[in-house]
Amino acid sequence: xxxxVESDVCIIGGGITAAMVAERLAERTSxxxxxxxxxxxxxxxxxxxxxxxxxxxxxxxxxPNDHIPDQTGTGEMYRQMxxxxxxxxWGGAVPRYSPEDFRLRSLYGVGFxxxxxxxxxEPYYQEAEERIGxxxxxxxxxxxxxxxxxxxxxxxxxxxxARMREWTERAExxxxxxxxxxxxxxxxxxxxxERCDTCAVCPTGAKYTPDFAFDRLLADxxxxxxxRTLVRRLELEPGSDRIAVAHALDRAAPGDPVEFHAGTFVVxxxxxxxxxxxxxxxxxxxPDGLANRTGNLGRYMTGHWYVSGYxxxxxxxxxxxxxxxxxxxxxxxSPGPLDRYLRHDLRLWESGVGRQPRLRxxxxxxxxxxxxxxxxxxxxxxxxxxxxxxxxDVIPDGDSxxxxxxxxxxxxxxxxxxxxxxxxxxTLDLESHTRDTITGRFExxxxxxxxxxxxxxxxxxxxxxxxxxxxxxxxATSVVDRWGRTHDHENLFVVGAPTIVSSGCANGTLTFCxxxxxxxxxxxREMPA
Amino acid sequence: MGAAPVPxxxxxxxxxxxxxxxxxxxxDGRERAVAAFERWCxxxxxxxxxxxxxxxxETRYSGPDPRPGWAxxxxxxxxxxxxxxxxxxxxxxxxxxxxxxxxxLEGAGPGLGSPANGGHVAAALMAHxxxxxxxxxxxxxxxxxxxxxxxxxxxxxxxxxxxxx
Numbered sequence: 001x002x003x004x005v006e007s008d009v010c011i012i013g014g015g016i017t018a019a020m021v022a023e024r025l026a027e028r029t030s031x032x033x034x035x036x037x038x039x040x041x042x043x044x045x046x047x048x049x050x051x052x053x054x055x056x057x058x059x060x061x062x063x064p065n066d067h068i069p070d071q072t073g074t075g076e077m078y079r080q081m082x083x084x085x086x087x088x089x090w091g092g093a094v095p096r097y098s099p100e101d102f103r104l105r106s107l108y109g110v111g112f113x114x115x116x117x118x119x120x121x122e123p124y125y126q127e128a129e130e131r132i133g134x135x136x137x138x139x140x141x142x143x144x145x146x147x148x149x150x151x152x153x154x155x156x157x158x159x160x161x162a163r164m165r166e167w168t169e170r171a172e173x174x175x176x177x178x179x180x181x182x183x184x185x186x187x188x189x190x191x192x193x194e195r196c197d198t199c200a201v202c203p204t205g206a207k208y209t210p211d212f213a214f215d216r217l218l219a220d221x222x223x224x225x226x227x228r229t230l231v232r233r234l235e236l237e238p239g240s241d242r243i244a245v246a247h248a249l250d251r252a253a254p255g256d257p258v259e260f261h262a263g264t265f266v267v268x269x270x271x272x273x274x275x276x277x278x279x280x281x282x283x284x285x286x287p288d289g290l291a292n293r294t295g296n297l298g299r300y301m302t303g304h305w306y307v308s309g310y311x312x313x314x315x316x317x318x319x320x321x322x323x324x325x326x327x328x329x330x331x332x333x334s335p336g337p338l339d340r341y342l343r344h345d346l347r348l349w350e351s352g353v354g355r356q357p358r359l360r361x362x363x364x365x366x367x368x369x370x371x372x373x374x375x376x377x378x379x380x381x382x383x384x385x386x387x388x389x390x391x392x393d394v395i396p397d398g399d400s401x402x403x404x405x406x407x408x409x410x411x412x413x414x415x416x417x418x419x420x421x422x423x424x425x426x427t428l429d430l431e432s433h434t435r436d437t438i439t440g441r442f443e444x445x446x447x448x449x450x451x452x453x454x455x456x457x458x459x460x461x462x463x464x465x466x467x468x469x470x471x472x473x474x475x476a477t478s479v480v481d482r483w484g485r486t487h488d489h490e491n492l493f494v495v496g497a498p499t500i501v502s503s504g505c506a507n508g509t510l511t512f513c514x515x516x517x518x519x520x521x522x523x524x525r526e527m528p529a
Numbered sequence: 530m531g532a533a534p535v536p537x538x539x540x541x542x543x544x545x546x547x548x549x550x551x552x553x554x555x556x557d558g559r560e561r562a563v564a565a566f567e568r569w570c571x572x573x574x575x576x577x578x579x580x581x582x583x584x585x586x587e588t589r590y591s592g593p594d595p596r597p598g599w600a601x602x603x604x605x606x607x608x609x610x611x612x613x614x615x616x617x618x619x620x621x622x623x624x625x626x627x628x629x630x631x632x633x634l635e636g637a638g639p640g641l642g643s644p645a646n647g648g649h650v651a652a653a654l655m656a657h658x659x660x661x662x663x664x665x666x667x668x669x670x671x672x673x674x675x676x677x678x679x680x681x682x683x684x685x686x687x688x689x690x691x692x693x694x
Contacts, residue, residue, distance in 0.1 A: 056676055057569060058591065058645060061578045067588065076584040089581070156684035184681060194678035200580070204678065318688050320665055320675030357659040357668070359638035359652065366634060368627050372659065373551040376668045461584060 003250070003258045005226065007034040008527060010246055010262035012231045012277065013269035014039070015085020016509060017496030017516040019210035021266055023131060024520040026222035029527035033223045034260060035214065036248060038230040039082035042066045044211075049203040052196070062201035063088050068251075070410040071230070075402075075419030076303070076462050077272040083227050084211040085270065087509065091199045091324065092181035092207045094134050094510040096125050098143060098333040100343065101504040104393075108341045110426050111395040114501045115473045115482040116518075122147055124514035124521075129179075132208045132513065133187040136179030143330035144176075152184045155193065155325050160317045160350040164386055165327060167313065168348070171448030173441075175327035175348060181208040188212075195322040226260075228252050232414060234265065234281040234290055234492070241285070243492045249412065264491045264523055267469075268516065271301070271497040275402045275468035276417040278494075291469065291486035291494070296479050298403060300470045301421050302396035302503045303462025307344075307438040308389035310353045310454040311446045317384035319350045332390070332441070333505050341426070342434050344392035345505045346441070351387035354454060355379045385454065388445070390438045391463065391505045395424040402468050421462040464508035466497035471515075484519035495519045534571055535596045537650070541603040542567075544619040545651050548626035550658055553667070562658045566644075569657055570596055573645065591645055599650035602633065 009025060011018045014037025022033055042063040043051045051062035066082040066089075078086040099118035104111035126148050129136075135152040138144055154177040157165065161177075168175045182193045183206040193206040205212070217223040228251040237244040246260040267274045275298045279289040289297050329346040357376040360366055367375055405418035439456050446453045472478025475487035484493045496512035504511075546563045554562060575594035582589070610618045610629060618626060630651050637652045644657040658664055662675045671688035 054572075055580060058573060058577060059579050059643065060574070060591070061580050064578070067581075069588070072586045074586070077586050078584065079581045079586050079588065156681055159685055159687045162685050192681060194680050195684065196678040197676055318669055318671055318673050320662075320673045321688065322684070357641055357664065359634070359641050359655065361639075364639070366631065366638070368549060369623075370551045370553060372655070373553065373664075373668060376659075380668060463584065465584070 001256055003256060004261060005034055005224070005258065006261045007032040007224065008262060009033045009264045009266060009523065010260045011035045011266045011268050012246060013037065013085070013267065013273070014083045014210070014214070014225070014227065015268065015270060016087035016210045017270075017512050018085075018266075018268035019213040020128065020131060020513045020516040021268060021495055021520045021523070022217055022223050023213050024517055025524055025527065026217050026220070029524050029529060031524075031527040034262065035223055035225045036229050036231055036246070036260060037083050037225065037227045038071065038251075039068060039080070040065055040228045041211075042082045042084070042088060043201075045205045048201050052198050052201045052203045055201060056198065068230075071416070073272060073276070073417035073419065074405055074408060075417075076421065076465060077417070077419060078270065083214060083225070084209050088209050088211065089200050090181075090509065093507040094129065094132065094136075094179050094181050095328065095345070095506040096144070096146075097504040097506055097511050098330065098343075099145065100334055101393075101502065104395075104502065108338060110341045111393075111424070112501050115471055115478075118145070120482075121511075121514050121518065124517040125510060127517050128510055128513035131213070132181045132510075133183055133190065134179050134181055134510075135184040135193075137177050139176045139328075139330040140174070143334040150179065152187060155180055155182060155184055158322045158325060158350070160319060160321060160384075161325060161327060161348075163315055163317060164313075164348055164350070167315070167449045168327070168329075168445060171445045173329055173331065173346070173445060175329045175346075178326045178328045178347065180325075182206050197320075197322050197324050199324040226258070229258060231260070231277060232280065232412065234277065236283060236285070236290075236489075241489050243290075243489055264493065264526065266493045266495055266519070266523065267498075268495045271466045271468060272402065272417050272419060274494050274498040276404070278469070279402075279404050280414060286488070291479050291488045291492065293488045294476050296470070296477065298401050298468050299398050300396045300467045300501070301400040301402055301419055301462070301465065302394065302467040302500065303421065303465040304391045304394050304503045304505055305423075305458070305460050306389050306391045306463065307435050307456060307458045308387070309439070309442045309456035310351060311386045311388060311442065311449075311451050312354070312454045313384045313386055313449050313451045315384050315449070316381070317350060319352045319355075319384070323350055340433055341430060342392065342437055343505050344390040344434075344438060347389050349387040351385040353385045353387065355385055383451075388442055390441070392434055392438065393502065393505045394462070395427045396467055396502060397422040397424040400467070421465075462503075464503055466500035466503055466508060466512070469494040469498035470501050471499045472501070482518070483522035484515065485522060493519050493523060534573065534594075535600045537567065537570060537596070537600050538603045538607070539567075541607050541618050542650070542654070544617075544621070544626060545603070545606070545630070546654060548623050548630060549651050549655050551667075558663075562661075562663070563654070565661065566654050566657045569644065570599075595645065595653070599653065602650045606630075606633075
């Protein structure tokens with residue numbers, strides 16, 4: 001028997017961007033809101049101390065049942081499908097994109113301009129920081145502009161990071177504390193960070209996870225949360241391009257279909273599953289998928305690459321106190337005029353690389369008992385190691401695509417997503433210049449400490465990915481407008497990661513949240529106050 | 530949970546520990562290290578789901594149960610010792626025990642890796658101890674107390690001196 005759930009707004013996906021939209025609409029409108037999550041609930045806050053202990057001892061997943069075994073694709077994508085989404089596991093790094101990110105074509109002649117400017121999104125950055133609870137310190141205003149202070153003071157530096165910041169000041173490369181979604185003061189009923197150093201699973205609740213927002217909204221009776229329910233297809237109203245129904249499967253009762261009827265639908269299913277659902281929803285008038293009249297759906301999948309390294313420092317540090325804090329330089333993301341395009345962030349961490357206990361010495365000789373400890377001490381007393389990494393901007397190619405993979409289906413026979421990321425030729429042409437320049441900056445920093453670069457490596461993993469439903473003013477080159485509204489369906493929005501134009505050179509979650517809040521503002525205009 | 534874990538022969542395990550763990554731990558410190566390893570063994574769950582690596586959509590699982598193999602290795606060491614030297618491993622001096630362990634550890638290293646990665650029980654015991662907060666503090670001679678929740682107070686202070694095994 002078909003179950004029907006009706007509401008004003010139906011949000012598909014139960015991660016951090018869904019939490020942003022639901023929370024804002026619940027506070028500012030009287031709309032009825034349903035949130036649908038394909039996954040179930042995972043470890044509650046009370047259970048996280050226990051799962052953290054097993055993660056430390058055995059490497060086990062601290063969030064059991066956080067995915068659906070056969071609901072997975074090919075290519076770089078998150079595994080989590082759970083109430084709270086991938087932001088249950090996240091470290092909580094929440095830098096903003098820099099103003100330049102939104103005007104690459106205008107400023108540097110590469111990539112694309114966004115349909116919005118930094119000034120347009122700035123109030124929503126602030127709102128996202130306040131909803132999440134961000135602890136941070138403002139960088140130089142020309143590189144890191146903001147209209148209001150961070151909601152909380154920054155995480156204090158450990159002894160190790162304080163010594164490392166002194167070193168970077170000698171190199172005249174200023175660093176600031178990374179902004180974090182971790183409380184340095186009691187905030188919205190959550191605890192203060194206790195530097196447990198396992199931020200992937202925070203046992204105190206000091207790190208923001210979206211389940212906190214959902215639980216509060218549920219307790220207030222402001223949303224309905226339907227979990228373990230997989231939306232498989234959106235259906236149009238007869239004779240209209242409006243969305244009428246989301247067809248879903250209750251995973252606990254697979255024989256009983258569920259229909260979600262709503263006036264407005266919001267796809268908040270992350271960078272992979274949002275495009276995937278729209279492609280799966282192909283119909284007669286939209287044979288290539290909903291919101292895909294111009295063929296842009298699933299294209300311009302984006303992310304950033306990095307160069308990383310380890311630097312030997314002639315100083316005594318004590319790694320292990322709070323390795324989950326780091327320093328961030330904004331300078332190279334806002335470089336001013338450039339002959340050749342290159343923008344990147346720069347992050348520094350304490351590290352034990354090269355200074356761990358070992359079973360064999362450099363000659364391969366087996367070490368026993370006190371020899372291991374003596375060898376370990378020698379390598380920790382002679383210096384310390386810093387980890388350094390630069391995310392750099394990668395211009396996505398139009399053929400960087402998410403498609404339906406007929407060769408890989410779930411148990412229902414639905415094809416799963418396949419992402420084949422591709423950087424634009426402009427990025428490939430600049431790759432050796434990029435790597436050489438960044439490596440040179442590592443060496444400059446090392447020299448300032450009389451240290452040496454121990455090793456460097458590059459990665460082409462598309463980190464903090466997004467795209468597939470990119471925003472734009474022109475329907476010929478984009479899927480949604482600046483508010484996340486699809487060009488083809490007036491009551492269908494896509495929010496967060498899928499809508500970004502490029503990934504910049506900073507972690508993306510805060511930007512995904514800010515964009516979701518922009519969409520919520522637009523959606524709210526059509527809702528009862 | 531699966532079947533009850535196979536207990537490791539305690540006397541032989543302690544004889545191995547005396548050969549491979551630092552003497553500066555002393556008898557009490559070494560016993561605490563061995564007891565911690567035994568508790569870790571008791572709690573180990575084979576083929577458990579592991580933490581997801583970043584942006585990897587496939588699920589990873591830990592390996593099969595290493596404990597029966599470790600128990601057999603310890604029993605084998607004792608038998609070999611008895612056969613070669615006419616005494617149990619516990620009755621052999623440290624140099625003799627290390628000589629017996631050289632061959633089983635031939636493929637191990639250079640790093641210590643994770644204790645759950647299978648291999649030889651002596652390597653697992655060492656990996657367990659050297660990844661512990663106790664070992665880190667002993668190495669650095671200060672109280673780092675890694676993985677311990679500690680609040681934000683005094684975050685910038687140098688760790689206190691004087692860690693004891």
